Amino acid sequence: MRYAQLVMGPAGSGKSTYCSAVSQHIENEKNSVIVVNLDPAAEHFEYTPTVDIRELIHIDDAMEDELLHFGPNGGLVFCMEYLIENQEWLKDQLGDDDDDYVIFDLPGQIELYTHMKTVKQLAELLQNWGFNVCSVMLIDSQFMVDGPKFISGTMAALSVMINLELPHINVLSKMDLLSKTARKHLDSYLEPDTRALLSDVKNNTTWGKKYRHLSNRIGQMIEDYSLVQFVPLNIKDENSISDLQLTINTMIQYGEDQDVRMTDFDQLDEDDTAEGAESYD
Numbered sequence: 601m602r603y604a605q606l607v608m609g610p611a612g613s614g615k616s617t618y619c620s621a622v623s624q625h626i627e628n629e630k631n632s633v634i635v636v637n638l639d640p641a642a643e644h645f646e647y648t649p650t651v652d653i654r655e656l657i658h659i660d661d662a663m664e665d666e667l668l669h670f671g672p673n674g675g676l677v678f679c680m681e682y683l684i685e686n687q688e689w690l691k692d693q694l695g696d697d698d699d700d701y702v703i704f705d706l707p708g709q710i711e712l713y714t715h716m717k718t719v720k721q722l723a724e725l726l727q728n729w730g731f732n733v734c735s736v737m738l739i740d741s742q743f744m745v746d747g748p749k750f751i752s753g754t755m756a757a758l759s760v761m762i763n764l765e766l767p768h769i770n771v772l773s774k775m776d777l778l779s780k781t782a783r784k785h786l787d788s789y790l791e792p793d794t795r796a797l798l799s800d801v802k803n804n805t806t807w808g809k810k811y812r813h814l815s816n817r818i819g820q821m822i823e824d825y826s827l828v829q830f831v832p833l834n835i836k837d838e839n840s841i842s843d844l845q846l847t848i849n850t851m852i853q854y855g856e857d858q859d860v861r862m863t864d865f866d867q868l869d870e871d872d873t874a875e876g877a878e879s880y881d
């Protein structure tokens with residue numbers, strides 16, 4: 601089995617920073633990790649990508665092409681589609697070592713995840729190649745500190761979850777930048793409570809009055825799904841990174857093989873006594 605995190609999220613939400621911090625964290629624990637850059641427009645990273653889409657296609661190739669003439673956004677979508685068409689390249693680059701742990705740094709174009717099919721196709725390819733895949737969606741916590749913003753963030757997360765159908769985790773990034781008051785406000789949203797959220801959607805504005813029912817229904821839907829939850833991440837706090845990785849690793853079943861040590865079973869077989877059972881603990 602191999603393991604993969606697809607790191608996604610809106611532009612500037614902290615994906616590349618996350619990939620760098622998490623790969624460092626995994627290496628500090630003496631485990632190996634591969635980081636794959638899938639952003640054809642990336643310019644510089646704090647990590648060294650083992651595989652880099654820019655070696656296959658660069659955003660400039662799509663934008664400067666005389667026939668294609670793409671702008672930056674169309675160009676990005678084109679590059680991702682090109683990657684899927686050239687999947688053998690990615691397969692070769694990834695190799696076929698068992699137990700590999702791969703972190704994919706994706707571009708920050710949200711439509712790639714919310715409704716387009718390319719990231720879903722990528723996930724399916726990885727699954728066919730023996731990866732346990734999960735999606736890690738980063739959302740900048742600064743954009744989640746009031747009710748209406750939180751509802752839109754939640755809706756975006758829900759679209760991604762429904763579109764990709766992968767084990768999924770939503771991460772609130774950049775927690776170190778929040779003020780104490782903002783942090784307190786956010787805490788009340790971590791276990792979404794529709795009433796608390798809607799009390800922030802002002803009913804005294806024209807929009808608020810006109811769409812009160814719609815807001816109520818959206819709140820109800822978020823609650824009914826009870827799927828969309830957020831894990832705060834402070835990238836400057838090693839414990840915060842480690843807690844999050846533990847949750848993710850459980851989702852993709854990483855480390856489960858290591859937990860079941862055959863030697864313990866051997867010992868139980870040989871000496872199936874209460875004493876033997878104790879040594880298993």
Ligand SMILES: Nc1nc2c(ncn2[C@@H]2O[C@H](COP(=O)(O)OP(=O)(O)OP(=O)(O)O)[C@@H](O)[C@H]2O)c(=O)[nH]1
Pocket residue numbers: 609610611612613614615616617618639706707708709773774775776777834835836
């Ligand atoms: N203080 C703080 N800054 C952060 C954090 N994560 C990212 N940043 C900063 O936010 C900016 C964008 O971070 P990136 O990691 O490049 O974000 P990205 O999602 O990869 O951006 P795109 O690839 O352009 O979509 C950089 O200036 C980072 O230094 C964080 O947890 N805390």
Ligand SMILES: [Mg+2]
Pocket residue numbers: 615616617639642705706
């Ligand atoms: Mg990036």
